[in-house]
Amino acid sequence: MKVTLITHTPEPEKTIATAAKLCYASADIDTLMEGLTPEKVDGFLKMLTDIGHESPVEHVTFTFGIEGVSRSLLAQITRHRIASFSVQSQRYVEESHFEFVTPPEIADNKEAVKIYNEQMQSSIDTYNKLADILKEKHFKTFTELGDDEKTAKRKAQKKAIEDARFVLPNACATKMLVTMNARSLMNFFSLRCCNRAQWEIHELADKMLRLCVEAAPTLFANAGPSCVREGRCPEGKMACGKYKDVISKYKKLKEV
Amino acid sequence: MKVTLITHTPEPEKTIATAAKLCYASADIDTLMEGLTPEKVDGFLKMLTDIGHESPVEHVTFTFGIEGVSRSLLAQITRHRIASFSVQSQRYVEESHFEFVTPPEIADNKEAVKIYNEQMQSSIDTYNKLADILKEKHFKTFTELGDDEKTAKRKAQKKAIEDARFVLPNACATKMLVTMNARSLMNFFSLRCCNRAQWEIHELADKMLRLCVEAAPTLFANAGPSCVREGRCPEGKMACGKYKDVISKYKKLKEV
Amino acid sequence: MKVTLITHTPEPEKTIATAAKLCYASADIDTLMEGLTPEKVDGFLKMLTDIGHESPVEHVTFTFGIEGVSRSLLAQITRHRIASFSVQSQRYVEESHFEFVTPPEIADNKEAVKIYNEQMQSSIDTYNKLADILKEKHFKTFTELGDDEKTAKRKAQKKAIEDARFVLPNACATKMLVTMNARSLMNFFSLRCCNRAQWEIHELADKMLRLCVEAAPTLFANAGPSCVREGRCPEGKMACGKYKDVISKYKKLKEV
Amino acid sequence: MKVTLITHTPEPEKTIATAAKLCYASADIDTLMEGLTPEKVDGFLKMLTDIGHESPVEHVTFTFGIEGVSRSLLAQITRHRIASFSVQSQRYVEESHFEFVTPPEIADNKEAVKIYNEQMQSSIDTYNKLADILKEKHFKTFTELGDDEKTAKRKAQKKAIEDARFVLPNACATKMLVTMNARSLMNFFSLRCCNRAQWEIHELADKMLRLCVEAAPTLFANAGPSCVREGRCPEGKMACGKYKDVISKYKKLKEV
The missing domain is CATH 3.30.1360.170 (Gyrase A; domain 2)
Structure with missing residues (x-):
């Protein structure tokens, strides 16, 4: 902090x-x-x-x-x-490598901190996977609707991370x-x-x-x-x- | 909703x-x-x-x-x-079996929804594991400080879920x-x-x-x-x- | 009250x-x-x-x-x-016969209440005199600027009481x-x-x-x-x- | 202003x-x-x-x-x-010689401004008269209740102007x-x-x-x-x- x-x-x-x-x-x-x-x-x-x-x-x-x-x-x-x-907006800023906060009582316990860190890693991995799937899906839709590649990419990214962030933890x-x-x-x-x-x-x-x-x-x-x-x-x-x-x-x- | x-x-x-x-x-x-x-x-x-x-x-x-x-x-x-x-307070209400919201664009995509649901399950499992570890730890401390069993249990639970919730996702x-x-x-x-x-x-x-x-x-x-x-x-x-x-x-x- | x-x-x-x-x-x-x-x-x-x-x-x-x-x-x-x-707006509602509040300590004292009531009467009289002078003045201006009689009258009244109210007391x-x-x-x-x-x-x-x-x-x-x-x-x-x-x-x- | x-x-x-x-x-x-x-x-x-x-x-x-x-x-x-x-508080600050605001439309009219200024003078005169009557009245009460002269005077003054201000105009x-x-x-x-x-x-x-x-x-x-x-x-x-x-x-x- x-x-x-x-x-x-x-x-x-x-x-x-x-x-x-x-x-x-x-x-x-x-x-x-x-x-x-x-x-x-x-x-x-x-x-x-x-x-x-x-x-x-x-x-x-x-x-x-x-x-x-x-x-x-x-x-x-x-x-x-x-x-x-x-x-800082989670709708606009992509969290591809987010930092997270660890509660002292968890940091202080070997078993707890191990589980905690694994869960953080799993959150970010899932976030990235979901973002990729959704970007591809939205890019296709925007392109079909007539957007040029650059615009379609920008709009797809925003729309994708807006939903991918649902997996991000409170610790973020x-x-x-x-x-x-x-x-x-x-x-x-x-x-x-x-x-x-x-x-x-x-x-x-x-x-x-x-x-x-x-x-x-x-x-x-x-x-x-x-x-x-x-x-x-x-x-x-x-x-x-x-x-x-x-x-x-x-x-x-x-x-x- | x-x-x-x-x-x-x-x-x-x-x-x-x-x-x-x-x-x-x-x-x-x-x-x-x-x-x-x-x-x-x-x-x-x-x-x-x-x-x-x-x-x-x-x-x-x-x-x-x-x-x-x-x-x-x-x-x-x-x-x-x-x-x-x-x-509803995440500090006071234990989330041992939380419900979660799924974005329609994720629900609509087989691959995405599978990853999403697994991540939700993993969050709740980790939450429960962390809560248990912390409850045990805090119960010991409160008992040693002289609290009776019932009081120690109540205080340990509150203190435990206050930290365990850090792994809960935005989707919660x-x-x-x-x-x-x-x-x-x-x-x-x-x-x-x-x-x-x-x-x-x-x-x-x-x-x-x-x-x-x-x-x-x-x-x-x-x-x-x-x-x-x-x-x-x-x-x-x-x-x-x-x-x-x-x-x-x-x-x-x-x-x- | x-x-x-x-x-x-x-x-x-x-x-x-x-x-x-x-x-x-x-x-x-x-x-x-x-x-x-x-x-x-x-x-x-x-x-x-x-x-x-x-x-x-x-x-x-x-x-x-x-x-x-x-x-x-x-x-x-x-x-x-x-x-x-x-x-209630003093800009929109004409106070030609306003009611007023008398503090109990004043009401309770013959000399004080007499002076007080005279001042209230003098306020309302001045308010009415000023409103009349200003209405006439503004009516003339608005008519000269081309407003019809009814419009000029309405606008003159509003503009007049907006200023006349400066003499109204706190007691109003x-x-x-x-x-x-x-x-x-x-x-x-x-x-x-x-x-x-x-x-x-x-x-x-x-x-x-x-x-x-x-x-x-x-x-x-x-x-x-x-x-x-x-x-x-x-x-x-x-x-x-x-x-x-x-x-x-x-x-x-x-x-x- | x-x-x-x-x-x-x-x-x-x-x-x-x-x-x-x-x-x-x-x-x-x-x-x-x-x-x-x-x-x-x-x-x-x-x-x-x-x-x-x-x-x-x-x-x-x-x-x-x-x-x-x-x-x-x-x-x-x-x-x-x-x-x-x-x-600035009218309950705490005595207005024995208050300044006042004159609306330009009044200042601009000889007849209106004369009436206006007389009313302002009358307000301040009445304010001072009422303040004096009430101060004397309250001073007597506070002294009878056992306050020393200085305290009784201070309390009487505050209580008096709190009510006398009811005659002060909006123009104040x-x-x-x-x-x-x-x-x-x-x-x-x-x-x-x-x-x-x-x-x-x-x-x-x-x-x-x-x-x-x-x-x-x-x-x-x-x-x-x-x-x-x-x-x-x-x-x-x-x-x-x-x-x-x-x-x-x-x-x-x-x-x-």
């Missing part, structure tokens, strides 16, 4: 402080912004956290490049609807660009940095959080699972039972 | 006509609604379509039960963000409840009833549209791909070249 | 229970729904609340008719973005249709039933909550300000200091 | 080209970005426009400072829900920070740069568009009302009848 912060709103914390200050002040925007020393920006961000005023943090967005994650992860992350996604690696505003990110970290989250999206969320903390340390000072903010776990009988370890883990993650 | 209209806002067309009339009238809401005979409701809905006033149709929602569709379709439909989804069937408001549905039909849409989500969109037309014929009278509304294709060089056939197809679909 | 529940998804609680059950079960949807006795529906809804699984409640929507509220309230309620609004009464799904409603109640909310939107939220409780008592059993759910106030130094009274108020509201 | 582009995603056009290219390519993200010369970025953006692929432009956001606009405009702009707003000037992504902005320009839009939000949309064009000329090359993109008007019988003038106006606006 490779995660990069491709870009983000410049001076995110100053932008948020401006937005917050504007709600309660009668001065014009230029004057507001001039008065915002780094110390005052910090003060405003802490105040926002204290009174739970979430809307000003929406003004800044962060764009991540994410590579080498599974299609299972894709199914989970795209359920976050206040976000923008551009994802994909890549994407994801943009979220800071409010949506806070919600994402709250759910996906939780100890109960599935390992792969948890790992992704941790990497994203670290990149956010580097770019805007005060803004993300309290970000993470609910227990980090509340000092206790709100999950009731579903609790992981280890909230103290979790709190200390995120304290460390933010120091790095 | 099985698609059912589970429920929808009662009297959807009257609700929309009330909303639309309210914007331009000074009467109170009770009076507005009393005056809305079926003929006037029809008139209002036609007027909305003519002037392109889309927001009143948001007030009504339609909830569909969708079964026997692939995980590929799931990846596509969940990209529609103005919608609510509840989806799933089921879901999807709710969209009529405005979001119009956009969905516009994109997914288009001749260029992938076959499975196209088939789903057609079935959903038919159910909508039965429930609210005037509201969905112009729904469908862009060419149905505009009498021409807006896709430029990506056009399918058959917009007249498409228009006549949707005319028929709405008659049934 | 008059608030009516115009319509809502039929059998809201059963719909939600179906959605929730589907996530964790392998049975088909018909079978799932058959098994859902009223007792089981209640059980599922309580379980959802306990484990904080919010997404299934999105499948049901509630549509309210709201009349006799101020334009100040409109400015607040339209900031809730996961909602659909149809609002409006009416609207608002549709929210249950998840967005929960958030709305959480913020607007809080003792710190402004009196008018607080009154509206209370009326909406009562209508919701009548329609779906189990679904909304825990709805209300955060203190009702958490048994304590999360507002920090902004707390109203009366959370016990608030909790008992909402307990009573739900009994009625 | 003063409109400033406070900040925006750096290199917006390159970010979008990266997102678009990623969907159709198998290379990793670093390699994709390296290959994106300014010419290729331009090419990608033109291609996106041609094939109507809108989602990649969501990755970039623009944040505007807007000052000296009316509360009428606020009511219109906040109806755009895919946007983030921070607005406000200021805000607004953030939208480029896709939402395209929709905003499409509706609000149309000749049929109300004059104030039309003026705002034109100013915002000009700022966008300066920051990202290729991205916004086709932005504006529908007629600019389609070369014809889609408004049916509501058409302004001057689409050729409109097209040439926006051509000029983009040259500056």
Whole structure:
């Protein structure tokens, strides 16, 4: 898994402080912004956290490049609807030699990893065989319908891989660009940095959080699972039972 | 693929006509609604379509039960963000004997379908083998950490299938409840009833549209791909070249 | 202020229970729904609340008719973005004899209410005078540009009131249709039933909550300000200091 | 009206080209970005426009400072829900000497502007009188309930202006920070740069568009009302009848 912060709103914390200050002040925007020393920006961000005023943090967005994650992860992350996604298409990009993700618990077990790798190889072999059969079939049809060879070939390929991909496994690696505003990110970290989250999206969320903390340390000072903010776990009988370890883990993650 | 209209806002067309009339009238809401005979409701809905006033149709929602569709379709439909989804979980529901979707172009070819079915069988066998290995491994760990047998078994099963599902193919069937408001549905039909849409989500969109037309014929009278509304294709060089056939197809679909 | 529940998804609680059950079960949807006795529906809804699984409640929507509220309230309620609004237009509906909202603290004070009513009268008088001057001016222009009398009159009126409304006060009464799904409603109640909310939107939220409780008592059993759910106030130094009274108020509201 | 582009995603056009290219390519993200010369970025953006692929432009956001606009405009702009707003609060900021917006058609008419200005003065006088009466009333109550003088004064002031603002007119000037992504902005320009839009939000949309064009000329090359993109008007019988003038106006606006 490779995660990069491709870009983000410049001076995110100053932008948020401006937005917050504007709600309660009668001065014009230029004057507001001039008065915002780094110390005052910090003060405003802490105040926002204290009174739970979430809307000003929406003004800044962060764009991540994410590579080498599974299609299972894709199914989970795209359920976050206040976000923008551009994802490598299995309809357009042929997977003739796909990479795949191996769950650590499988990688860690000799017998399991052997079975797993064989299944991956069998998936890709079947994908290629099916793609070839379907390409030939469609090429014939398109040619008969009057397409020239080049066009028929292009159309046949697209139509073939659209169906061949049905055999590709969840493990298949994909890549994407994801943009979220800071409010949506806070919600994402709250759910996906939780100890109960599935390992792969948890790992992704941790990497994203670290990149956010580097770019805007005060803004993300309290970000993470609910227990980090509340000092206790709100999950009731579903609790992981280890909230103290979790709190200390995120304290460390933010120091790095 | 099985698609059912589970429920929808009662009297959807009257609700929309009330909303639309309210914007331009000074009467109170009770009076507005009393005056809305079926003929006037029809008139209002036609007027909305003519002037392109889309927001009143948001007030009504339609909830569909969708079964026997692939995980590929799931990846596509969940990209529609103005919608609510509840989806069968591969983390919680064990897939020991999963059903799968076969693309028609594969079903239609003896050689392809044979390879395809073997690959499906191989996926489920590997899934079961991996699940067993991981269950045993995790059961041992949880027992050693002090869990009683029943708890250890439950936790081991969940943790095992969470990873075993990485070998499951896109073809794997799933089921879901999807709710969209009529405005979001119009956009969905516009994109997914288009001749260029992938076959499975196209088939789903057609079935959903038919159910909508039965429930609210005037509201969905112009729904469908862009060419149905505009009498021409807006896709430029990506056009399918058959917009007249498409228009006549949707005319028929709405008659049934 | 008059608030009516115009319509809502039929059998809201059963719909939600179906959605929730589907996530964790392998049975088909018909079978799932058959098994859902009223007792089981209640059980599922309580379980959802306990484990904080919010997404299934999105499948049901509630549509309210709201009349006799101020334009100040409109400015607040339209900031809730996961909602659909149809609002009486000040650009299209002439306000020649507008109704207005009087804040209780003003109504309660002889001196204040006298000044207030005089200002309302002065607003409407000025509105009418400005509308007349502008209508005459625009009518002349449109006639000179070649419009016939009827067309010129209609266009002049619209253009005139579009500008005359600049003198209308926040107190000016409006009416609207608002549709929210249950998840967005929960958030709305959480913020607007809080003792710190402004009196008018607080009154509206209370009326909406009562209508919701009548329609779906189990679904909304825990709805209300955060203190009702958490048994304590999360507002920090902004707390109203009366959370016990608030909790008992909402307990009573739900009994009625 | 003063409109400033406070900040925006750096290199917006390159970010979008990266997102678009990623969907159709198998290379990793670093390699994709390296290959994106300014010419290729331009090419990608033109291609996106041609094939109507809108989602990649969501990755970039623009944040505007807007000052000296009316509360009428606020009511219109906040109806755009895919946007983030921070607005000067009439509950927290005392309006003892508010500025106001004068519609050009009123400013342009001696009789109208005289009546208008008198009404504005009367509004502010009444606001101040009501605020004073209510402050005194609430101060007494809070003191009797045990608050110290300073606290009672602060609480009385807030509670007083919350109600006094009911007399403030739509004309009252406000200021805000607004953030939208480029896709939402395209929709905003499409509706609000149309000749049929109300004059104030039309003026705002034109100013915002000009700022966008300066920051990202290729991205916004086709932005504006529908007629600019389609070369014809889609408004049916509501058409302004001057689409050729409109097209040439926006051509000029983009040259500056």
